[in-house]
Amino acid sequence: MGRFKKALYCVELFNLELRTYCYSLQSVRFEIVLNTLYWFTHDLRLSDNAALEYALKNSEQIAFVYVLDPSTKIANNYHSQLLGDHQTRFILNALQELADELQALGHQLIVLEGETQGEVGEFIREHDINQLVVAEQVGEYERRQVLHLKNTFPEVNVVQFWQHTLFTQHQIAELDWMSGSFSKFRNKVEKMPLTVSTPTSLENTLTPEHWPKAIKVDNNCALLAWFERYDGTYSMPNDMPFFAGEHAGKYHLVSYLNSGAAKTYKDTRNELDGWHNSTKFSPYLAIGNLSPRQIWHAVLQYERSDGANESTYWIKFELLWREYFQWLSLKLGKRLYAFSGLREIKPLTSFFAERYQKWCSGNTPYPLVNALMKQLNTTGYMSNRGRQIAASCFINELQLDWRYGAAYFQQQLIDFDVASNWGNWQYIAGVGVDPRGGRHFNIEKQTELFDAKGVFIRKWQGSAVGSQLDANDAADWPILSDVT
Ligand SMILES: Cc1cc2nc3c(=O)[nH]c(=O)nc-3n(C[C@H](O)[C@H](O)[C@H](O)COP(=O)(O)OP(=O)(O)OC[C@H]3O[C@@H](n4cnc5c(N)ncnc54)[C@H](O)[C@@H]3O)c2cc1C
Numbered sequence: 001m002g003r004f005k006k007a008l009y010c011v012e013l014f015n016l017e018l019r020t021y022c023y024s025l026q027s028v029r030f031e032i033v034l035n036t037l038y039w040f041t042h043d044l045r046l047s048d049n050a051a052l053e054y055a056l057k058n059s060e061q062i063a064f065v066y067v068l069d070p071s072t073k074i075a076n077n078y079h080s081q082l083l084g085d086h087q088t089r090f091i092l093n094a095l096q097e098l099a100d101e102l103q104a105l106g107h108q109l110i111v112l113e114g115e116t117q118g119e120v121g122e123f124i125r126e127h128d129i130n131q132l133v134v135a136e137q138v139g140e141y142e143r144r145q146v147l148h149l150k151n152t153f154p155e156v157n158v159v160q161f162w163q164h165t166l167f168t169q170h171q172i173a174e175l176d177w178m179s180g181s182f183s184k185f186r187n188k189v190e191k192m193p194l195t196v197s198t199p200t201s202l203e204n205t206l207t208p209e210h211w212p213k214a215i216k217v218d219n220n221c222a223l224l225a226w227f228e229r230y231d232g233t234y235s236m237p238n239d240m241p242f243f244a245g246e247h248a249g250k251y252h253l254v255s256y257l258n259s260g261a262a263k264t265y266k267d268t269r270n271e272l273d274g275w276h277n278s279t280k281f282s283p284y285l286a287i288g289n290l291s292p293r294q295i296w297h298a299v300l301q302y303e304r305s306d307g308a309n310e311s312t313y314w315i316k317f318e319l320l321w322r323e324y325f326q327w328l329s330l331k332l333g334k335r336l337y338a339f340s341g342l343r344e345i346k347p348l349t350s351f352f353a354e355r356y357q358k359w360c361s362g363n364t365p366y367p368l369v370n371a372l373m374k375q376l377n378t379t380g381y382m383s384n385r386g387r388q389i390a391a392s393c394f395i396n397e398l399q400l401d402w403r404y405g406a407a408y409f410q411q412q413l414i415d416f417d418v419a420s421n422w423g424n425w426q427y428i429a430g431v432g433v434d435p436r437g438g439r440h441f442n443i444e445k446q447t448e449l450f451d452a453k454g455v456f457i458r459k460w461q462g463s464a465v466g467s468q469l470d471a472n473d474a475a476d477w478p479i480l481s482d483v484t
Pocket of ligand 1: 269278279280281282283285286315318319320321322323325382383384385387388391409413415416417418420421422424425428
């Protein structure tokens with residue numbers, strides 16, 4: 001055989017082998033049915049959800065699961081629940097909407113009740129799941145849950161997607177930002193500059209007839225049970241109409257921008273009250289009814305159509321604060337919850353049960369703080385400036401351990417987000433990465449600035465009942481000779 005013919009022969013042999021290999025790969029693929037479990041966590045939406053798109057395109061059968069964990073309703077070491085009633089209600093309503101959406105597509109949202117990783121694990125076992133798809137999260141506790149499942153089920157293909165932030169992990173790696181102040185982070189982001197990729201829409205990528213088959217279960221009444229337990233007779237305050245769900249989130253985004261309030265955002269964002277004085281995007285971002293990319297691009301679109309100014313820039317600036325805390329939380333891991341945060345020095349505090357109680361219920365000697373806490377307890381919301389004042393009072397005037405305050409906020413906030421809450425508390429307590437140390441807001445000055453006429457304090461009945469911080473002062477303690 002000539003050299004040329006020999007070469008051709010070899011190529012043909014190689015092609016044949018390649019075809020056989022591909023064919024066997026195809027048959028393997030047909031033998032293994034991809035039974036996927038899609039686990040919803042902080043991504044309660046169908047659009048701009050890369051993990052969900054992947055799961056739908058790469059499965060033969062699929063089940064959608066969300067877990068309601070009763071242990072999150074039990075008081076923890078800080079005397080607070082991990083999941084308070086305001087956010088519970090918000091989540092339940094969002095789940096109901098998601099369940100309806102999935103049902104219209106011939107699928108089911110299976111709401112399980114129990115210890116989260118145990119419930120997911122049991123579902124994997126019972127339904128021969130060989131692929132678990134879940135959005136990647138920044139919280140240490142949530143990350144450990146997925147890690148635990150990966151270790152328990154090495155045969156299950158665990159696929160995770162990063163979709164809770166504006167930027168990708170790859171973009172952040174390129175930034176070469178090894179944690180540090182917000183200014184450093186923002187400067188780097190804006191100097192590069194990093195681009196926020198366009199959000200995706202499920203309808204444009206996958207028509208319903210191409211969805212995988214549904215894995216269904218019979219017993220699915222946990223959602224109803226939780227509604228009965230936690231929705232009760234609750235009526236939403238008229239001036240804080242937080243309707244939950246992906247549709248409500250999208251509607252809120254459009255109506256906020258249509259209201260024109262974005263044009264004056266920078267001047268109004270610090271006000272203590274008023275629906276349109278700030279965007280109120282936070283509850284939707286916290287549970288993933290909206291993605292930050294959807295908001296970012298809606299603001300860009302608004303700037304193109306209605307004009308950009310300092311205020312529209314400032315909305316993006318604040319979204320960068322959120323972004324910063326998400327990446328910081330990922331870097332800090334469990335140090336996000338540590339008393340000394342990132343610093344070597346532990347703050348000087350004590351535990352005054354009475355002061356703590358008074359702060360929580362809004363009965364301190366500080367009317368503005370009282371009004372803020374009552375607003376929080378009633379609505380689940382408090383403005384950013386309000387949060388700064390209330391947290392500063394907790395740390396500086398009341399000299400309490402900041403972690404108890406953070407945990408109480410976690411319980412009360414409708415928009416609780418692990419990175420933003422614990423990160424901001426660290427920042428005010430002076431144990432975070434900020435080089436300037438903690439923040440002490442002068443309550444009198446803040447009252448003068450934001451509630452000079454006392455309207456907010458009257459609305460929330462903040463007037464101080466007594467001017468004394470502690471019922472017992474040192475003089476009330478028995479002296480040693482009396483005790484013996
Ligand atoms: C002690 C303390 C605790 C906080 N806890 C939370 C929390 O659990 N969840 C939460 O979402 N935010 C938290 N924040 C940040 C901020 O107060 C809220 O995001 C904001 O008040 C929500 O209202 P908005 O959507 O109208 O904000 P806007 O002023 O309209 O801001 C637009 C968006 O930017 C982001 N943002 C604005 N300010 C901050 C900030 N300081 N840190 C991080 N992101 C920011 C939010 O996503 C917000 O929705 C906390 C702040 C403090 C000081």
